[in-house]
Amino acid sequence: MDLTEFLVKTATIFVVFVLTLVIAMYSTWAERKVAGFIQDRMGPNRAGWGGLLQPLADAGKMFFKEDFIPALANKWLFIAGPSLAMLTALLASAVIPFGSTFRINGHEIVLQGVESNIGILYVFGVVALGVYGIMVGGWASNNKFSLLGAIRAASQNISYEVAMGLSLIAILMMSSSLSLGEIVAQQHGMNWNIFYQPLGFLIFITCSFAECNRVPFDLPECETELVGGYHTEYGSMKLGFYLFAEYINMFISSAIISVLYFGGYNYPGMDWVYSQLTSALGSETGHNIATLIGTAVFFGKALFFIFFYMWVRWTIPRFRYDQLMNLGWKKLIPLAIFNIIITGAAVLFLKPVITAWLN
Amino acid sequence: MIPNPNIPEVSIPSVIQNIPLQHYLILSTLLFVIGIIGVLTRRNAIIIFMSVELMLNAANLLLIAFSSYRSDPSGQVFVFFIMAVAAAEVAVGLAIIVMIYRNTRNTDIGFLNKLKW
Amino acid sequence: MNSTVSFFYFLSFLTILSAVMVVVSRNPIHSVLYLILAFFTLSGHYILLNAQFLAAVNIIVYAGAIMVLFLFVIMFLNMKQDNEEAKTNIAKIAATIVGGTVFVILFGAYRKSAIPAFNPENFDSQVGMIENLGHILFREYLLPFELASILLLVAMVGAVMLGKREIGERHF
Numbered sequence: 289m290d291l292t293e294f295l296v297k298t299a300t301i302f303v304v305f306v307l308t309l310v311i312a313m314y315s316t317w318a319e320r321k322v323a324g325f326i327q328d329r330m331g332p333n334r335a336g337w338g339g340l341l342q343p344l345a346d347a348g349k350m351f352f353k354e355d356f357i358p359a360l361a362n363k364w365l366f367i368a369g370p371s372l373a374m375l376t377a378l379l380a381s382a383v384i385p386f387g388s389t390f391r392i393n394g395h396e397i398v399l400q401g402v403e404s405n406i407g408i409l410y411v412f413g414v415v416a417l418g419v420y421g422i423m424v425g426g427w428a429s430n431n432k433f434s435l436l437g438a439i440r441a442a443s444q445n446i447s448y449e450v451a452m453g454l455s456l457i458a459i460l461m462m463s464s465s466l467s468l469g470e471i472v473a474q475q476h477g478m479n480w481n482i483f484y485q486p487l488g489f490l491i492f493i494t495c496s497f498a499e500c501n502r503v504p505f506d507l508p509e510c511e512t513e514l515v516g517g518y519h520t521e522y523g524s525m526k527l528g529f530y531l532f533a534e535y536i537n538m539f540i541s542s543a544i545i546s547v548l549y550f551g552g553y554n555y556p557g558m559d560w561v562y563s564q565l566t567s568a569l570g571s572e573t574g575h576n577i578a579t580l581i582g583t584a585v586f587f588g589k590a591l592f593f594i595f596f597y598m599w600v601r602w603t604i605p606r607f608r609y610d611q612l613m614n615l616g617w618k619k620l621i622p623l624a625i626f627n628i629i630i631t632g633a634a635v636l637f638l639k640p641v642i643t644a645w646l647n
Numbered sequence: 648m649i650p651n652p653n654i655p656e657v658s659i660p661s662v663i664q665n666i667p668l669q670h671y672l673i674l675s676t677l678l679f680v681i682g683i684i685g686v687l688t689r690r691n692a693i694i695i696f697m698s699v700e701l702m703l704n705a706a707n708l709l710l711i712a713f714s715s716y717r718s719d720p721s722g723q724v725f726v727f728f729i730m731a732v733a734a735a736e737v738a739v740g741l742a743i744i745v746m747i748y749r750n751t752r753n754t755d756i757g758f759l760n761k762l763k764w
Numbered sequence: 765m766n767s768t769v770s771f772f773y774f775l776s777f778l779t780i781l782s783a784v785m786v787v788v789s790r791n792p793i794h795s796v797l798y799l800i801l802a803f804f805t806l807s808g809h810y811i812l813l814n815a816q817f818l819a820a821v822n823i824i825v826y827a828g829a830i831m832v833l834f835l836f837v838i839m840f841l842n843m844k845q846d847n848e849e850a851k852t853n854i855a856k857i858a859a860t861i862v863g864g865t866v867f868v869i870l871f872g873a874y875r876k877s878a879i880p881a882f883n884p885e886n887f888d889s890q891v892g893m894i895e896n897l898g899h900i901l902f903r904e905y906l907l908p909f910e911l912a913s914i915l916l917l918v919a920m921v922g923a924v925m926l927g928k929r930e931i932g933e934r935h936f
Binding site for chain 2: 766768769772776779780783784786787792795796799802803806809810812813814815817818821822825826829830833834837838840841855856858859860862863864866867870871874879880881882883886887888889891892896897900901904905908909912915916918919920922923926927
Binding site: 438446 | 793797800816817819820821823824827828829832833835836839840893894
């Protein structure tokens, strides 16, 4: 790997990192605005135009609060909890393909942190690790409510990971690749997976709600039962890290949903746009602008799903804990297995028939 | 159509070229021995269980090293099976430990001496 | 010495160190966290050996599922204070001697045996890729694969039966 390649990779990763943070930051603002809209009120509107500086004001408040560690807490693990939550949340964005390639002086730059042939497994592994931040933090607080929240989070995440993995397998059977870039490229031309996997998509989005600890599955931090759940004892920027990690997770899962089921940077008529742009502006500039449009489409899809998360949050009440477990184990997992069998049968028997008929 | 970047070709990993297989053997033996010492010195059933996991992982590392050096995928398939077996073992083993805790209020293996005459 | 080689030695050092800390730590939670670190370094080794699929599976299965289960049980049993009676020093010394002897015996065996080096002619760098492993797994090892699924089913039934509270049994 020569120096320019290294610098380009570093710059790509840095841009991905900053974008993730900025989107997570403004998700906090958007959440309040959406809440205000749904509850027929204004939402934040004092700091900046339309409250746009509200995230900065919040960050300032968080930073200047007293950094408090309970006397009987395990000090190192108490600090490690939010750090782990933040770390695992940020790791996952490395393999997401944000767009196609940039061409600069004949070099192709991929808009993706790391192109890996185990991309989806990597994301799955990082998501599986997300529970450690919550568990370690909740345990180290030395508080019964925190511990209960942590145990709830752990059992919830483990349970819903199973259904999530099983719903992913149907996608993998269709695309026969684990690389996210490859999966997106295969969905070119309105060949989006959502048309083939509606059931898988429903299971996946339900599980991603549970994995992000969002309403209706926010039992780990359910304030009516557990005070604040696993972050009861946390204050100042440590609490900020937990809340921030939740928004990053939300962005990551929205991005993964749009990559897996909604074609990532593909949009209808992109071939036409591409040929128009390249013929008008030359193969380099036209290509880059086409890529930028694709990236914008990708972010549009991801932001829509972030909005969807918020919409659900202010619409649906919370589950009871036994309902949550029943849904996970007795409904979603059998449904996911059923989905795998249907997909397998379709790939084996239906696909040859249809391709023969089309030809 | 927008061209899709191909996955770059992977050549022989630098580790395999530069590090003799003996180093992997020694590393995994050390891990295994640490596992043995853990099983023999600790009395908490959960820590003993974790030491057993460490020993299983030492075996995994060695299988993968041999499989990579010899270009034989069978070793990696075996690692896959070992992981499945480890998962099953942990599920049952931890259930047993929880049962022991229910009956003795302790996970110290020194308390389980009722069958000793 | 190039960067990969020094990275190998650094990873090996970290692996051994965290393995030792698993055994030495007085607090079970610390043991679990060190074991997770050890699994991460082992995954690093797998990536260096070009076994990417197993590196990811190692993280998902061990760090993502098995260790969460350990942590879960430790929290459940509330083992925060260290009330483990230490074994006597004689037992510890004896255990260390046994372990050391095993190491010395194995090390001696390695010195005597001829260990094959890699063969650059027929080296296949795609061995650890998922396509390759899938072909082997579902052709040559199909029966063991099915048996593993039965094993997992039996383990699941066993764990549920063990964990089920019988009528009249006392609560936690």
